[in-house]
Amino acid sequence: MNKLVVEGGVPLSGEITVQGAKNAVLPILAASIMSGESCVIHNCPWLRDVEKTGIILERLGCNLKRGTGEIYVDASDINKCRIDERLMREMRSSIIFLGAILSVCGRAEVGLPGGCPIGLRPVDLHLKALRQMGVLIEEQHGYLRCECGRLKGANIHLDFPSVGATENVMLAAVKAEGTTIITNAAREPEITDLARFLNKMGAKVNGAGSSMIVIDGVEKLHGTEYSVMPDRIVAQTYMIGALMTGGELLLNGVECAHMQAGLSALTEMGGRIKCEKNKAYIKSTGHINSVHIIKTMPYPGFPTDAQSPFMALAAIADGTSVFVENIFENRFRHVDELVRMGADIKVEGRSAVVRGVKKLYGANVEAYELRGGAALILAAMAADGRTEISGIEFIDRGYENIEGNLSRCGVRIRRIRV
Numbered sequence: 398m399n400k401l402v403v404e405g406g407v408p409l410s411g412e413i414t415v416q417g418a419k420n421a422v423l424p425i426l427a428a429s430i431m432s433g434e435s436c437v438i439h440n441c442p443w444l445r446d447v448e449k450t451g452i453i454l455e456r457l458g459c460n461l462k463r464g465t466g467e468i469y470v471d472a473s474d475i476n477k478c479r480i481d482e483r484l485m486r487e488m489r490s491s492i493i494f495l496g497a498i499l500s501v502c503g504r505a506e507v508g509l510p511g512g513c514p515i516g517l518r519p520v521d522l523h524l525k526a527l528r529q530m531g532v533l534i535e536e537q538h539g540y541l542r543c544e545c546g547r548l549k550g551a552n553i554h555l556d557f558p559s560v561g562a563t564e565n566v567m568l569a570a571v572k573a574e575g576t577t578i579i580t581n582a583a584r585e586p587e588i589t590d591l592a593r594f595l596n597k598m599g600a601k602v603n604g605a606g607s608s609m610i611v612i613d614g615v616e617k618l619h620g621t622e623y624s625v626m627p628d629r630i631v632a633q634t635y636m637i638g639a640l641m642t643g644g645e646l647l648l649n650g651v652e653c654a655h656m657q658a659g660l661s662a663l664t665e666m667g668g669r670i671k672c673e674k675n676k677a678y679i680k681s682t683g684h685i686n687s688v689h690i691i692k693t694m695p696y697p698g699f700p701t702d703a704q705s706p707f708m709a710l711a712a713i714a715d716g717t718s719v720f721v722e723n724i725f726e727n728r729f730r731h732v733d734e735l736v737r738m739g740a741d742i743k744v745e746g747r748s749a750v751v752r753g754v755k756k757l758y759g760a761n762v763e764a765y766e767l768r769g770g771a772a773l774i775l776a777a778m779a780a781d782g783r784t785e786i787s788g789i790e791f792i793d794r795g796y797e798n799i800e801g802n803l804s805r806c807g808v809r810i811r812r813i814r815v
């Protein structure tokens with residue numbers, strides 16, 4: 398078991414090149430099996446979830462090769478249409494394989510997915526949509542057994558703009574018979590990235606990034622090369638770190654347009670920010686203001702994934718901030734850990750009231766999920782004294798070499814084996 402040890406009180410100052418987005422690369426890797434040929438995915442972050450996705454791809458019959466920053470997927474020999482329950486439980490995004498496998502095999506057998514423990518994460522929207530596309534689905538002993546022959550295009554209205562369900566339907570639809578129209582589709586930039594990748598493989602996906610996506614089914618896809626979009630949540634995590642520690646940071650390889658909600662909150666909280674093209678710069682003014690209210694919403698609203706990192710920032714702001722978590726019902730597990738470090742936070746249902754304190758103090762804390770774990774690193778960087786963070790396997794799911802990036806910018810952080 399590894400831990401991260403942080404000695405707080407040093408400004409995060411320097412330059413970081415932001416990794417490729419976890420939430421974009423995972424569905425892209427799942428989609429690559431539909432090429433029937435080889436794909437090269439550039440800007441692929443090396444993460445625990447990417448490693449697990451690689452294992453799923455190999456079990457399905459793909460050949461994988463990893464270069465520096467890229468991954469090669471040869472999908473010319475897919476010979477299995479099943480993902481076992483243990484692998485599916487490792488991460489939530491494994492459910493995206495369902496649409497891809499159905500498209501390749503006309504049937505699929507997959508365990509029900511797992512992921513970070515942030516509340517119930519049902520797949521009813523995915524299944525309802527796939528049934529509309531002609532898939533017969535039986536749920537038995539933790540497995541979904543699905544049969545469809547060739548998928549059929551359909552008009553699909555999502556009751557909620559779920560990221561995962563939108564992606565699953567897109568994958569199922571690209572080689573389906575006829576046209577699929579998704580209304581109330583998720584508009585996250587990762588959806589647009591997936592659509593670009595699919596189109597590079599020969600698909601006909603239009604409207605991604607808006608709430609109506611139209612997919613004209615094609616007979617065949619082909620291999621391609623693609624470079625994954627930058628990770629907007631990782632970028633915001635580092636920017637918050639600079640603000641919390643009184644530092645100054647230049648981020649390379651970002652997409653500012655994807656981060657408007659977060660950048661506006663950072664500005665309100667006292668960050669001096671410049672963003673142009675693929676660079677973002679933040680400098681602390683030495684003062685952190687509270688934020689009036691942060692409500693998580695589907696994109697372009699404030700991302701649920703940035704809620705906990707911003708809460709760490711609000712914990713040392715001047716004044717009171719209110720957070721409302723609208724996407725997941727159990728996404729405040731970092732609160733007790735921040736309180737151990739001296740934060741003053743009260744949770745009531747889906748809301749948290751954060752009264753800024755002058756100082757946080759180092760403590761032994763535990764990460765219970767990916768972004769909550771990142772919030773603890775941020776708090777530790779700004780705290781007095783030494784913090785030991787356990788549960789860092791959650792952080793490794795989504796942050797590539799976080800201790801390397803931070804320590805190059807002056808932060809005293811190291812990984813220890815215990």
Ligand code: UD1
Nearest residue numbers: 420490517518519520521522523559560561562702724725
């Ligand atoms: C994706 C991201 C995750 C991010 C989340 C919100 C990936 C791998 N994961 O998760 O990191 O935190 O978007 O931006 O990209 N819901 C249902 N039924 C369903 C599907 C979803 O009720 O069939 C509900 C969920 O319980 C949740 C909400 O819809 O309350 C949002 O879920 P969704 O957008 O699907 O998030 P994920 O795709 O799981």
